[in-house]
Ligand code: ADP
């Protein structure tokens with residue numbers, strides 16, 4: 001019985017949770033039923049609060065027992081179990097850490113402080129854990145190509161797209177990939193704001209030579225969210241020199257931004273022109289299948305058993321960004337872990353309740369009609385009018401499709417709100433817009449933008 005329980009828990013919990021709370025437990029069967037032994041009070045308390053219910057329900061399921069499970073302290077803790085507990089107990093860790101280790105940590109921190117800025121790379125973002133779909137396959141392919149042939153494929157590579165769509169992830173993946181292939185390569189990842197503050201510091205300390213030397217000697221410069229250069233003239237000027245010097249030396253530059261190079265506000269024309277010298281690629285909001293794939297992959301990484309119908313449920317509710325998908329999944333994992341309940345669609349509904357409610361409450365058809373009309377610079381009245389000119393028909397179709405996507409109204413209700421149109425007209429509009437979103441990148445981007453505005 002217990003070994004089945006263990007394998008269930010192993011599937012349901014993260015490795016750390018499992019090792020900390022479940023693995024050290026022992027089980028006995030006595031006259032009164034099942035007895036679970038905890039190695040210390042700390043584990044006992046935690047298991048009682050979070051996992052006991054789950055153990056009871058497993059006992060019910062597997063042993064047909066309806067009796068309660070008793071949770072007691074072990075008298076004699078087997079040595080092996082003790083080790084496990086001590087190693088993975090986060091609370092006791094700092095108390096028992098030998099002085100030598102903390103001294104070593106201290107001197108390492110000291111060394112870091114005085115060493116030149118690090119690579120800024122975070123190894124947890126790589127190409128393997130980046131899920132690919134229509135929305136990002138071009139960006140990923142370009143990124144991989146540049147990571148394999150830095151300085152010779154496309155220079156600069158410019159990646160743009162909305163918040164939470166994987167730009168930073170890709171940027172980091174390129175750096176990590178190159179680092180594996182060429183450990184001696186000089187790589188630097190940094191957020192544009194960090195660059196701005198570095199320029200200010202160099203200014204204050206009159207250390208521009210050092211600053212230049214640091215940036216101009218790189219093999220790979222990864223600069224994130226370049227829209228933060230807006231209105232920072234001194235920064236833009238410095239970056240202009242760095243850019244030219246790196247490109248001339250055939251060193252690779254990769255830039256991310258929230259918009260297309262030409263549209264970056266308050267950035268010097270000569271920089272914007274240079275940004276599109278190489279290759280410009282977009283990351284777009286993931287479509288349904290990709291959202292499901294991302295959820296399954298994230299769940300697997302967290303060692304959480306995510307049923308496919310639950311993944312679909314989340315993917316239908318959360319459409320805007322990968323970051324929000326992750327947030328939704330984490331809520332479900334947390335709720336399931338803390339209540340010990342199976343993560344089925346009901347649990348997911350509960351966990352995402354406020355997220356769903358907020359949306360249902362705030363987004364109205366009128367709101368959508370007004371936002372879309374404003375965006376396309378037409379009168380709201382054209383949303384109900386019978387005019388068929390393309391200038392009105394396309395925005396109207398987009399508004400209908402968004403009404404379907406963002407509210408809980410039925411097709412006939414939506415038709416009613418659009419000047420009493422037949423429900424098949426609405427259905428047709430939804431199909432057509434869905435098709436267009438897949439083939440017309442500009443339109444897809446406009447719609448993604450509209451969705452964000454409407455939700456906010
Ligand atoms: P951005 O920089 O575009 O705002 P991020 O790169 O920070 O977005 O992505 C937000 C979160 O979503 C990160 O945790 C990232 O790992 C994850 N993510 C984004 N796109 C993907 C993807 N295609 N596959 C897997 N994870 C992704």
Ligand code: MG
Nearest residue numbers: 167168169224
């Ligand atoms: Mg980012």
